[in-house]
Structures are given as structure tokens and as C-alpha cells.
Amino acid sequence: MSQQSTQTGQEINEAAPEQPAGRTGGLGSEKRNVLKESPGFYARAWRKLRKDTLSMIALVVTIIIVIFSFGAPVIARLTGLDYMTGNYAAVLVGPFENGENILGTDNNGRDILTRLAYGGRISMTVASLSLIFSLAIGMTVGSVAGFFGGAIDSVLMRLVDVILSIPGITLLLLLSVWFRPGPIGLSFVIAALGWTGVSRLIRGEVLSLKNRDYVDAARVTGASNRQIITRHIFPNVIPIVLVWASLSLPSLILYEAALSYLGFGVGIPNPSWGNMLDDSRSYFTQSWTFAFFPGFMIFISALAINLLGNGLRDALDPRLGE
Amino acid sequence: MTRYIIRRLLGMIPLLLGVSFMVFALLNLVPGSPTDQFEFNPNIKPSDLERIRENLGLNAPWYQRYFIWLGNALQGDLGISFRNYVPVWTTIKSALPNTLVLSLAALLISIVFAIPVGVLSAVKRNSVFDRVTNIFATGFYSMPSIWLGMLMIILFSVKFQQWGLPSMPVSGVKDLRGGGDIWDRIVHLVMPAMTLALVSVAGWTRYIRSQMLEVVRQDYMRTADAKGLTKRVTIQRHAFKNAVLPLVTLIGLDIPNLFGGALIVENVFGYRGIGQVTIEALQSNDYSVAMATVMMLAFLTVLGNLIADVLYGVLDPRVRYD
Numbered sequence: 010m011s012q013q014s015t016q017t018g019q020e021i022n023e024a025a026p027e028q029p030a031g032r033t034g035g036l037g038s039e040k041r042n043v044l045k046e047s048p049g050f051y052a053r054a055w056r057k058l059r060k061d062t063l064s065m066i067a068l069v070v071t072i073i074i075v076i077f078s079f080g081a082p083v084i085a086r087l088t089g090l091d092y093m094t095g096n097y098a099a100v101l102v103g104p105f106e107n108g109e110n111i112l113g114t115d116n117n118g119r120d121i122l123t124r125l126a127y128g129g130r131i132s133m134t135v136a137s138l139s140l141i142f143s144l145a146i147g148m149t150v151g152s153v154a155g156f157f158g159g160a161i162d163s164v165l166m167r168l169v170d171v172i173l174s175i176p177g178i179t180l181l182l183l184l185s186v187w188f189r190p191g192p193i194g195l196s197f198v199i200a201a202l203g204w205t206g207v208s209r210l211i212r213g214e215v216l217s218l219k220n221r222d223y224v225d226a227a228r229v230t231g232a233s234n235r236q237i238i239t240r241h242i243f244p245n246v247i248p249i250v251l252v253w254a255s256l257s258l259p260s261l262i263l264y265e266a267a268l269s270y271l272g273f274g275v276g277i278p279n280p281s282w283g284n285m286l287d288d289s290r291s292y293f294t295q296s297w298t299f300a301f302f303p304g305f306m307i308f309i310s311a312l313a314i315n316l317l318g319n320g321l322r323d324a325l326d327p328r329l330g331e
Numbered sequence: 332m333t334r335y336i337i338r339r340l341l342g343m344i345p346l347l348l349g350v351s352f353m354v355f356a357l358l359n360l361v362p363g364s365p366t367d368q369f370e371f372n373p374n375i376k377p378s379d380l381e382r383i384r385e386n387l388g389l390n391a392p393w394y395q396r397y398f399i400w401l402g403n404a405l406q407g408d409l410g411i412s413f414r415n416y417v418p419v420w421t422t423i424k425s426a427l428p429n430t431l432v433l434s435l436a437a438l439l440i441s442i443v444f445a446i447p448v449g450v451l452s453a454v455k456r457n458s459v460f461d462r463v464t465n466i467f468a469t470g471f472y473s474m475p476s477i478w479l480g481m482l483m484i485i486l487f488s489v490k491f492q493q494w495g496l497p498s499m500p501v502s503g504v505k506d507l508r509g510g511g512d513i514w515d516r517i518v519h520l521v522m523p524a525m526t527l528a529l530v531s532v533a534g535w536t537r538y539i540r541s542q543m544l545e546v547v548r549q550d551y552m553r554t555a556d557a558k559g560l561t562k563r564v565t566i567q568r569h570a571f572k573n574a575v576l577p578l579v580t581l582i583g584l585d586i587p588n589l590f591g592g593a594l595i596v597e598n599v600f601g602y603r604g605i606g607q608v609t610i611e612a613l614q615s616n617d618y619s620v621a622m623a624t625v626m627m628l629a630f631l632t633v634l635g636n637l638i639a640d641v642l643y644g645v646l647d648p649r650v651r652y653d
Contacts, residue, residue: 153524171349172438174629182613183357183625186627196370263475268478285475294493297485309475319469 041208050248056322064320065149070313073305078129085127090120092127093278101296115285115299116292125306132307135192135199137274140254142200143207143261148250150204150213152238156219166212169205177202178267185273195274199264207253211246219240248325255318259311267309282307332644339637348401350629351559351622355400361392365413365616381615400622405608409618414612419623422608427627429504430604434589435598436520437527438582444532446575449539452567453574454545464536471533476592479598480526487522523531523600527592531585538581543574557589576647 048056058064078086085091088111095117099107102114104121114119172180184198205328218224219242227241268274270281276284285303292299366384369375384390388399403410409419452461471479484501491498498520501507506515546552547570555565594606601607605624612620644650 032542167346167349170346171353173587173634174346174350175354175625176587176628176632177611178591178594178596179625179628182610183354183621186361186363186613187357259473266475266476269599270594283477286475286481290481290605293481293485293489297489300478300481304475304481307475308473308478311475312470315469315473 015151021166054248054324061320064312064317064324067313067316067320070309071317073135074129074310074313077126078133081126081130083121085123088120088123090123092119092124095119101299103296104298112302113296113298115288121285121299121302124285125302128282128285129310131192131279132262132265132269132283133310135196135265135281136258138193139199139203139261139265140195140258142196143203143257144250144254146200147204148211148246149206151208152215152242152246152251154208155212155215155277156234156238158216158240162212165208169208172202177264177328181264181268182273184324185268190298192275195265196322197266199261199268202264203257203261204259207250209247210253214246214249215242215280218245252318252322252325255314255321255328256281258318259314262307262314311326319324332641335644336637336641339640341482343633343637346633347630351401351404351626352397354625354629355397356393356624357415358621359396361616363616364389365618382545398613404623404626409623412617414615414617414620418633419620422620423623423627424604426603426605426608429602430590430593430606432595433520433527433604434593435522435595435651436524437531438589440524440528441532442578442582444528445535445539446578450543450566450571450574452536452542453543453547461540468533468536471529475560476526476530476595476598479529480522480596483522483526484600488569498612504603519602523596523602525601527589527596530592532587535578535581538576542577543570546570546574549573552587576643579642579646580639583636583642587628588634590628590632 039106048108061119079129081092088109090109096114097118099110099114100118101116102110102118104111104113108111110120110122112125113123115121150165150169180202181198184201185195187194187198209272215238219237224237224241226238232240265274265281266283266286269281270287272281272287282303286300289300289303333405348538354483365387366389369380386394391399400410409423411418412422448464452458452464456463481501487499488501489498490628500519504519505515506519552565552569555569560568593604594609596602597604597606598610609621609624609628611617612624
């Protein structure tokens with residue numbers, strides 16, 4: 010019985026944006042056939058996204074950065090250099106100045122290209138882990154607060170208010186004193202701040218979804234709270250969450266960079282884009298490219314993911330785009 | 332109105348209490364203590380260490396110390412720094428004005444940039460101007476402020492000096508050799524304020540643009556058009572005010588970001604403000620100073636939100652408080 014109502018819920022939801030096209034005239038069984046033939050919600054979104062040149066360029070750039078970062082050992086093999094050992098005979102070499110170091114060397118004579126790759130691996134890992142942790146906490150808190158309301162809702166949302174009253178980076182600094190070493194600890198720190206946004210978003214959405222007719226219908230058929238949340242509400246929240254995720258990933262990258270730059274994040278000798286920027290501070294006069302490259306990597310990955318997020322938003326939710 | 336303000340001011344109290352409790356707990360549960368610096372000093376006997384701890388009031392359990400701190404803070408006594416034993420208020424008094432000047436200057440620059448650009452790109456929607464500003468806005472939005480600041484230093488300070496052009500000062504609030512007059516301070520403020528402004532101006536431009544597009548669709552705009560008013564008049568007299576109004580709220584909500592950004596920018600430019608003080612305090616387990624600065628920022632944030640809400644009500648007669 011509950012299975013049946015799930016079917017109905019999704020049908021209403023998926024058919025709704027299709028109505029203006031004027032292809033589905035009939036009701037009942039006829040409509041069901043059309044639905045079977047027409048592409049699903051995500052297939053349609055992908056089709057739309059693929060037509061958007063800028064988003065596709067952004068996607069390609071993102072993939073390249075991910076391959077570059079997670080292929081760090083391969084890059085190290087290609088350059089023949091590792092990220093730890095420095096050559097003190099060649100310190101602060103500019104790009105293309107010698108045959109060995111394509112992007113030059115840092116203040117310890119270490120190869121910048123190799124370090125960028127390893128740094129990217131850490132930066133990307135921290136950013137994606139903190140995104141996953143933020144989503145896990147934020148979605149749980151948001152759906153519980155929105156669904157049950159009342160005192161639980163008040164307590165959780167006041168907690169969000171408290172966290173949002175402290176400038177984000179200050180809170181991160183406070184927390185990072187606890188978990189200083191390690192990318193996983195750092196991801197938890199960033200997630201401790203990151204979940205607030207998504208929890209508010211989910212709460213609002215759940216509040217508006219929980220009184221829809223199909224949720225009432227499911228309740229009438231005897232579905233439990235857990236079933237209603239996981240089978241009827243979550244599937245409708247996912248598009249918004251996807252957009253939120255892609256648009257907040259850049260700020261997570263920026264947070265990681267800022268923390269590592271301030272000396273509260275990834276510690277030496279492990280490179281991250283942030284702490285490479287920190288290393289370069291005293292050498293602006295000798296080698297400006299040393300400061301340029303790590304910052305450029307942060308910038309270009311944040312930019313690519315932002316553009317991708319914009320495209321995704323337009324593709325997944327026509328109401329959100331102007 | 333007065334009743335609304337009073338109610339909101341009362342609402343600030345539990346929020347700030349929550350923030351102070353959380354921050355105090357975070358600071359004091361962290362491994363490490365202000366007396367760590369004496370731990371390995373052979374000249375300090377364990378009994379001396381004990382005496383120092385007793386004098387600083389560090390032997391009581393942390394939750395007791397919280398209430399002691401709270402009682403003192405409410406009477407205006409923020410304690411003394413655990414690092415150099417100067418009253419906390421003296422440290423804050425010397426740093427806070429710098430941060431406020433920096434943030435306000437950045438805010439002013441952002442507004443002066445964002446309003447005309449946002450309005451114009453909405454009026455000339457999809458024009459070349461609109462597309463170019465869109466690209467710049469996304470670019471600056473993804474820009475790490477650390478890197479932007481560094482690039483400014485490299486270009487306007489380091490390279491300009493090398494090329495023999497008039498260059499900007501690299502760091503500091505004022506010139507240490509006899510500087511400190513108004514002009515000298517402005518020269519030192521330009522680059523940090525621009526860095527801070529450029530990162531936030533992007534979001535605001537897009538926001539004003541979308542507000543403007545929203546307003547242009549309203550019925551009263553059509554009426555104004557139908558009366559035969561020129562486009563210039565309809566935009567200036569009818570659309571502009573309504574589109575810019577929500578900016579007041581946005582500024583209020585953006586205050587934590589502004590302070591957070593200031594913290595990083597202060598670090599890049601060696602601009603001595605609250606952010607620098609906070610970082611130093613956290614690095615040396617100087618709880619009393621860290622506690623005071625974080626609370627100061629939280630207080631200003633909450634107050635900023637309140638002022639934004641109240642101002643919105645004053646400016647928009649449709650908003651009713653009861």
C-alpha cells in the first residue's frame with residue numbers, strides 16, 4: 010500500500026514541470042505511458058546542462074583539476090621530483106628557467122608543479138570531505154527540525170543562530186586548535202560551520218513539503234515518519250541540495266586555503282595550496298610566480314565549480330534562475 | 332516600533348549568552364594552557380607554576396571560570412592578557428578602530444561600485460556590459476582574498492618600486508617613520524580596503540541586478556510606462572528605491588563575512604586590527620584576549636543584524652512590527 014503511494018507522489022512531482030509543454034493531455038493510464046517514454050528529471054537536467062557551453066567548459070576544467078590533484082603521484086613520476094626534498098642549489102627558480110622545474114622552485118628549492126599536485130590532493134580531499142560531513146549533519150538537523158517542529162525546531166535553529174553570530178573564520182580558528190593535524194580533523198572543523206546553511210535550507214523546504222497532499226496520502230496509508238522523510242521528502246529535496254553543494258564547495262575550498270594560510274590548517278611539510286601561499290609571503294621581490302601559482306589554482310578551481318553550480322541551478326530548477 | 336526594538340534587544344541577550352558559553356567552552360576545553368610557556372623553563376619551579384596558575388584563576392573548573400568571566404565582563408572588566416599581562420581592553424582599544432575603519436571603507440567602496448553597476452546591468456539586460464560584469468562578478472566571487480591581496484602587493488608595491496613608479500606601502504596601518512597623519516593612513520588603507528571590497532562587491536552587484544529585474548516586472552512600473560514617462564524617470568523614480576531597499580538587510584547579514592574577510596586581509600597586509608589580535612591570542616593560548624575579541628565581533632554582528640532589520644522597517648512603510 011505504501012509502495013503504491015510512493016508511486017503517486019513521484020508521479021505528481023515529476024509530471025508537474027512537464028505540463029506547460031502541452032504534450033500530456035490525458036489523465037490516468039495515458040499519462041503513465043507518456044511518463045515511461047519521456048526522460049526522467051535528471052536526464053532532462055543533464056540534457057539542458059550539456060547545451061550550456063560555459064558549464065561544460067567549467068565541468069572539463071573541474072575534471073582536469075581533479076585528475077591533476079588525485080594523480081599527484083603520477084605527476085611526481087613525470088617530473089621525477091618529490092614534494093619533500095629540496096634542491097638548495099636551485100632556490101626560487103622562475104618558471105621555465107631550467108629544464109627540470111617547469112613551474113620553478115620554492116624557497117626550499119622544491120618543485121612547485123609537484124607540490125601543486127600534492128597540495129591539490131589535500132585541498133580537494135578536505136573540501137569534499139567537509140562537504141560530505143556538512144551535508145550529513147545539515148540534512149539530518151534540517152529535516153528533523155522542519156518535520157517535527159516545536160521545541161526541537163526552536164532548539165536546533167537557535168543553535169544555528171548562535172553559530173552564525175560568530176564570524177565564520179574565527180569559529181574555524183577556534184575549532185582548528187583542537188584538530189590541528191590531519192585532513193579528516195580539518196574537514197570536521199570546516200563542516201562544523203558548513204552545516205548551518207544547508208540545515209536552514211532543508212528545514213524551509215521540509216516545512217513546505219510536509220503539508221503537501223501526497224504526504225498526507227502517504228500518512229493515511231500508514232507510512233511511518235521515517236518512511237515519509239526518506240521516501241517522500243528527501244527525493245524532492247535532492248535537487249536543491251545538489252545546487253547548494255556545488256555552490257558551497259568553492260567557499261569550502263577557500264576556507265581550507267585560508268586556514269592553512271593562517272597556519273591553522275594543513276601543516277608543513279605537507280603542501281596545500283593555502284600553506285604554499287603562506288610560504289611565498291617573504292619572497293615577493295625574488296619570485297612573484299611562487300605566490301602566483303598556488304593562488305591561481307585555488308581561484309581557478311573555485312571559479313570552475315561556481316560556474317558549474319550556476320549551470321546546475323539553471324538546469325535543475327527553472328524557478329531559481331531569473 | 333520602540334517596543335519592537337526593545338524586544339529585539341532583549342532577544343540579543345540569550346543569543347550572546349549562548350555564543351559566549353560556546354566560545355568559552357571551546358577555548359578552555361582545548362588541550363594546552365596559557366602557562367605552557369613556563370612548563371619547560373628550568374628557572375620556574377613547579378610551586379611557582381602552581382602559584383601563577385592560582386593567581387590567573389586557572390585552577391577552578393572551566394564552567395566555574397565561565398561564570399566568573401561573565402560576572403566580570405558584565406561589569407566591564409575583560410580581565411588581563413595571559414601573554415603580556417596588559418588589560419585586555421587596552422589591546423582591544425588599540426586594534427578595534429583599525430578594523431572598523433577597514434570594514435567601513437570596504438563597505439563604502441562595495442556600495443559605491445555595486446549599486447550603479449547592478450542597476451545598469453539590469454536595465455541593459457543581456458547586453459555586452461551585462462555579460463562582462465557577470466564574468467567579472469563570478470571571477471571576483473571565486474577569488475581568494477589572500478591571493479588578491481598578494482597580487483596587489485606584488486604589482487603596486489613590489490613591481491612598481493622596481494620599475495621606478497610611485498608605489499604603495501606594503502603593509503602596516505601607518506608609516507613607522509614619522510607617519511600617522513590622515514593622508515598616510517589613507518594610503519595604507521587603500522589596498523586592504525580594495526581587496527576586501529572587491530571580494531564582496533561581486534555578490535552584491537548580482538543581487539541588485541536580480542532585485543532590479545524583479546521590480547521592473549511589477550504593475551506600478553507598467554503603469555508608469557503607460558503614463559508616458561521616459562524610461563529614465565521610471566527607473567530613477569520608481570524602480571531604483573525599491574530595488575536598493577533590500578540591500579539594507581543584505582548589508583546587515585553580510586557583516587560577519589565582512590569581519591571574517593577583514594581578519595584575513597589584515598593578516599595579508601600586516602594591518603593591525605582585531606583579526607591580528609585574535610590570531611595571535613589563539614596561537615599563544617591567550618584565552619582572555621581571544622574570548623574578548625570573538626565576543627566583540629559576535630556582538631557587532633548581532634547588533635548589525637538588528638540595525639538592518641530596524642532600518643528596513645523605517646525605510647519600507649509596508650513592513651509592520653507588532
